[in-house]
Amino acid sequence: MKRIIEICANSAQSCVEAEAGGASRVELCAGIPEGGTTPSYGEIVMAKRLTSLIDINVIIRPRGGDFLYTEAEINSMLLDIELCKQLGVHGVVFGCLTKEGDIDVPLMQKLIEAAKPLSVTCHRAFDVCRDPFKALEELIALGCDRILTSGQQSDAVKGIPLIKELVEKAAGRIIIMPGCGVRDTNIVQIARETGAVEFHTSARSIVYSQMEFRNEKVPMGSNSVSSEFETVQTDRKKVALCVYGEE
Template structure:
């Protein structure tokens, strides 16, 4: 049986790989080391041009860090949502909290209203909110289509107990989608124990640079990386294992 798999895609090419592997949807992001930030116009448009069957959801997150946003950041988010509507993507992904750790209901409503008729997912801002059950009801009332969550743990496997309760309390009113640390080695158990029907994963492999001339001692960023000559990209074979449960 084909599972509903959403791939966290870090590029247009990763969207191509996700589609080839049989995924139902991608969450297109830049800034993966920061937990995902809004991709560029060019990346979104190229992903649209290179795919035809897969739904593309775009993360709307102007920066890494917390989910308490300034007026300038909110304006940027609204403009990015408008761009996504113009480009005809399937949906957008965002989450906003108050300084007290609750869902920022007025701001979420503003963004959701701006996004209509696109599908809306609340991302893992949910995992750092104060009261997940209160937040669940608020997001249902706001009209979100799904919640991406690790069960407020470091990964979804550890979060199974809370995810199970959320699925039960949601009772079909919103989709609870486990994500973070969903592997082909644990997805069966997560599915069985939580009752979830959609899953979020990366299914990436390391891609080696084709550069022949290399200056290894000159990094391009401040973050520690294993090599400037390695990138990661969604792997269609890994996607297929999640979707169809094929033998490794």
Template sequence: MKKYQIEVCANSIESCLAAQAGGADRVELCAGIPEGGTTPSYGEISIARELLTRTRLHVIIRPRGGDFLYSPIEIKTMLMDIEMAGKIGADGVVFGCLTAEGEIDLPAMQQLMQASKGLSVTFHRAFDVCRNSQKALEQIIELGCNRILTSGQQSTAELGISLLKELRIQAAGRIILLAGCGVNEKNISHIAQETGIEEFHFSARQTIKSDMNYKNESVSMGGTVHINEYERNVTTAQRVMDTIQALYKAIDKE
């Protein structure tokens, strides 16, 4: 039987622990999920490292939301964050840099790869907004990255099945493809069967209500950006288990 690798996108230590309890092989710890993920704090990485005893810890290195065209100061920040993650004991880091023309920013990536020696490196979904996926794949392999997190340049991995399959064939075992974005218990087996990919990234989150008794819902912490301040999304062990089981059940039937 195939052994799939499961990565959970964790937005908190609580989500990290749920991922571990649900059987995830690793987590990608992120802050700023509504922005697509930004670098978590020193404290969060440190406590996650302390509590994740069976699950590998990867940390996103992304100084802000928005595009992946980074200034020299932002690259310097990323280098420091990689150093910090390594010292704390992270198993891997996750980053990606593009040029203004949508190409892989090779000089920036080379600096970050040098700083990441000894760590597993995932090139994140900056790949999904690059100009030429086939060319980018070869460049990322040449840089020495261990894997690429991708939805096949579509809004979800299920919609990106066609390109994901093409990329896996092109990669020919030289790099791992990690299928992510919109992966869940309902579609994971379909994506696996159609693409042949063996690593999956998902959040397995559900909404939980705040325990606050007093609420002032007229005030938004985001100013003009209004979200529900009295609920949050957290990974649950049950959804992680359900998604993993859905994958293996489909394989058992083959």
């Protein structure tokens, strides 16, 4: 059977791969090592130009780290949402918390109103909120379309018990979408044990640089990067295994 798969796409080319593999939707992000940040204007435009069948959701997250935002960051998010509306994407993805760890309902309402008529997903800010069941009801009341969650654990397999409870309590009022560590090797288990019907995965493979001359003594970024002559990109074959894999 074909599953509803959302791909966490780190580039326009990853969107192409996601579409070729049969995914229903992408969440387009930059800054993957930080958990995803808002992609550039150019990346969004090229993702739109290079695809025709897949829905494109854009993450609205001005930085990595926590989900308590300053006034300047909020205004940046509003501008990015307006840009996404102008570019005609399918939806936007964001999440905001108070300093006490609750959903920032007034701010979420402001962003959701600004985003209309785009689809809205609350991202994994949900996974670090204080009370997931209170947050669930608040996000339903706000009109969010779905919640991306690992069940407040480091990966969705560990989070299966909470995800199952959330699916049951949501009762069709909002989509609960497991994400983080979802693979073709465990998606059947996650689906069976949670009752979820949409899934979020990266389905990436390493892409090796075509550079012949290399000065590896001069890093351009963090020393934690294994090689600056390797990147990762969505792999259409891995996408297809998640979309069409056997039950």
